[in-house]
Amino acid sequence: MSETAFPRRRMRHALALPNLLTYGRLVAVPVVALLLQWPQEHWMRWAALGVFTVACITDFFDGYLARIWKQQSPLGQMLDPIADKLLVATTLLAVSANQTLTGWTIWAAIIILCREILVSGLREYLADLKVPLPVSAVAKWKTTVQMFALGFYIAGPAGEVVLPGTVAIGAVLLWIAAVLTLYTAADYLIAGWPHFGDEE
Numbered sequence: 001m002s003e004t005a006f007p008r009r010r011m012r013h014a015l016a017l018p019n020l021l022t023y024g025r026l027v028a029v030p031v032v033a034l035l036l037q038w039p040q041e042h043w044m045r046w047a048a049l050g051v052f053t054v055a056c057i058t059d060f061f062d063g064y065l066a067r068i069w070k071q072q073s074p075l076g077q078m079l080d081p082i083a084d085k086l087l088v089a090t091t092l093l094a095v096s097a098n099q100t101l102t103g104w105t106i107w108a109a110i111i112i113l114c115r116e117i118l119v120s121g122l123r124e125y126l127a128d129l130k131v132p133l134p135v136s137a138v139a140k141w142k143t144t145v146q147m148f149a150l151g152f153y154i155a156g157p158a159g160e161v162v163l164p165g166t167v168a169i170g171a172v173l174l175w176i177a178a179v180l181t182l183y184t185a186a187d188y189l190i191a192g193w194p195h196f197g198d199e200e
Contacts, residue, residue, distance in 0.1 A: 022062050025087060026079070029055075032094065033090050035047050035048035036098055040157075045158040046155070049154045059084060085116050091150045095154065096109060100153050101174075105175065108175045108178035115181045133188060139180075145177045145180060149177055152167065
């Protein structure tokens with residue numbers, strides 16, 4: 001194999017469509033945050049919701065296409081969860097900063113953010129031990145509910161014009177996501193517990 005074969009192969013993997021979708025989700029993060037800086041402008045909220053929705057859709061398709069086209073790569077496996085967590089964390093911070101998410105529901109956001117950090121650290125620890133920590137079915141449901149909740153919060157007052165109670169619906173869904181978040185965090189900790197203290 002020629003000396004240029006490996007760089008070309010890496011480039012081909014890096015530019016595969018599933019990875020391009022993941023890159024797009026990373027780009028969507030600051031775009032959504034920027035649009036939510038002007039919460040009084042309803043068209044900006046709808047634009048932010050549009051970008052957020054497309055980003056959520058790519059979250060499904062990048063993994064699906066990588067599997068069926070056999071284009072899974074270490075780069076994609078690393079960037080996919082990072083993009084998801086950045087999108088969720090940034091959106092939660094943005095809707096909190098513009099006062100759409102207020103009151104006790106902020107604790108639901110804190111639970112979700114703390115869980116993401118905890119599970120990320122746990123995955124990294126177990127990865128060093130070559131112990132897999134697969135995503136559970138409940139975690140997938142948690143992610144789905146979470147994304148819907150954030151969508152309602154992004155729409156906020158603009159959504160209230162179309163669907164009264166938009167923010168209240170978002171709050172209920174976010175608390176459901178927080179409960180599922182606690183469940184999945186406990187589930188992952190139980191799965192990782194036998195390996196705590198192990199050395200590579």
